[in-house]
Amino acid sequence: MNFQSILISLLTITLSYSSCPLTSAPRRPVRYSTPNLEDLPQRAIDTLDTPDPETKVILYSNNTWSYYRPTLQTLDELPVYREHWDTTQVFAYRSIELADLPPVIDLNLISALSDFHYPVKGKVISKYGRRGRRNHNGVDIPLLMGEPVYATFDGRIRYSKYNTGGFGNLVIIRHKNGLETWYAHLSKRNVETEQYVKAGQIIGFIGSTGRSRGPHLHYEMRYCDQTFDPEFIVDFESGQIRYQTFALEKSFFNINSRASDQLEEEDDWDDSFSLLASESNDNTSEDILERITNPQKSQAKAGINQSNAVYHTIRQGDMLSKLAIRYGVSVDQICRLNGISRTTILRLGRKLRIK
Numbered sequence: 001m002n003f004q005s006i007l008i009s010l011l012t013i014t015l016s017y018s019s020c021p022l023t024s025a026p027r028r029p030v031r032y033s034t035p036n037l038e039d040l041p042q043r044a045i046d047t048l049d050t051p052d053p054e055t056k057v058i059l060y061s062n063n064t065w066s067y068y069r070p071t072l073q074t075l076d077e078l079p080v081y082r083e084h085w086d087t088t089q090v091f092a093y094r095s096i097e098l099a100d101l102p103p104v105i106d107l108n109l110i111s112a113l114s115d116f117h118y119p120v121k122g123k124v125i126s127k128y129g130r131r132g133r134r135n136h137n138g139v140d141i142p143l144l145m146g147e148p149v150y151a152t153f154d155g156r157i158r159y160s161k162y163n164t165g166g167f168g169n170l171v172i173i174r175h176k177n178g179l180e181t182w183y184a185h186l187s188k189r190n191v192e193t194e195q196y197v198k199a200g201q202i203i204g205f206i207g208s209t210g211r212s213r214g215p216h217l218h219y220e221m222r223y224c225d226q227t228f229d230p231e232f233i234v235d236f237e238s239g240q241i242r243y244q245t246f247a248l249e250k251s252f253f254n255i256n257s258r259a260s261d262q263l264e265e266e267d268d269w270d271d272s273f274s275l276l277a278s279e280s281n282d283n284t285s286e287d288i289l290e291r292i293t294n295p296q297k298s299q300a301k302a303g304i305n306q307s308n309a310v311y312h313t314i315r316q317g318d319m320l321s322k323l324a325i326r327y328g329v330s331v332d333q334i335c336r337l338n339g340i341s342r343t344t345i346l347r348l349g350r351k352l353r354i355k
């Protein structure tokens with residue numbers, strides 16, 4: 001029996017089951033009792049390409065198929081894990097300039113074989129963009145100390161060590177499409193360089209190491225060392241990925257190119273961004289560098305921010321809705337200013353910013 005005749009017999013069985021039933025009884029699920037696929041000799045008859053150049057689909061003579069998964073040895077030989085592979089320094093593409101990159105880089109983010117998992121889920125309190133004279137090259141998401149941090153995609157650990165430049169415990173994963181994801185200020189790293197990881201694998205835990213003023217994840221996405229706003233790709237609040245493939249335009253490597261300015265569905269939270277931006281100027285881990293390099297200016301800035309701010313210390317019986325009425329603000333505003341949600345449990349003695 002050759003492949004075609006099996007196919008025809010399968011089609012015949014399918015057609016005979018799907019022809020109009022004479023009664024209104026619920027249709028039984030289609031069962032291929034004969035031929036028994038498991039009993040047929042399995043012989044590879046063809047391979048098909050997939051969008052992922054390293055992955056093939058193999059067709060078998062018994063009308064089944066499977067993915068061909070490359071071995072780790074094969075992965076080791078991929079140029080992306082051999083070239084510009086530096087496990088000692090954060091920047092690995094020193095010989096490649098921004099000008100050398102093409103106008104658009106097509107990033108294959110997820111497929112049947114490569115998954116996505118949010119690094120952490122939470123509110124971005126400090127976005128990608130300019131911070132005075134400095135650049136904030138990633139996003140900051142405050143979380144509880146010790147919460148797990150996950151690999152965003154499958155990949156290989158390029159860097160895992162304590163970074164004295166301010167990142168603290170830093171893990172950098174290089175993914176097969178060339179994208180790198182950076183996870184900074186971790187309390188503990190869970191992976192070693194050269195190791196392969198799967199999307200969703202715990203690579204470390206939330207901390208406040210390096211230049212950080214509280215437990216949070218500083219998360220970056222880079223391509224050839226160039227940063228772009230990770231919010232183009234990840235919706236951190238919902239933990240969802242925005243695209244299956246992403247056209248990374250060269251213009252996105254500009255520090256002023258922010259996802260929030262370009263994603264239509266986010267237009268309605270632009271107001272909260274400006275509120276957050278003014279708040280987070282005071283709050284980012286990286287601002288401490290400015291305190292070191294320019295203490296007078298940063299003190300003055302902090303003073304201005306504080307003089308306009310209104311705080312409330314939580315007492316027994318306080319609820320967000322009551323506070324909102326008492327101070328004449330919205331519950332959403334209080335949530336935004338403090339990076340909390342409507343369901344956050346308010347600890348007694350906690351100081352909330354109201355305005």
Ligand SMILES: [Zn+2]
Nearest residue numbers: 139140218285
């Ligand atoms: Zn940061």
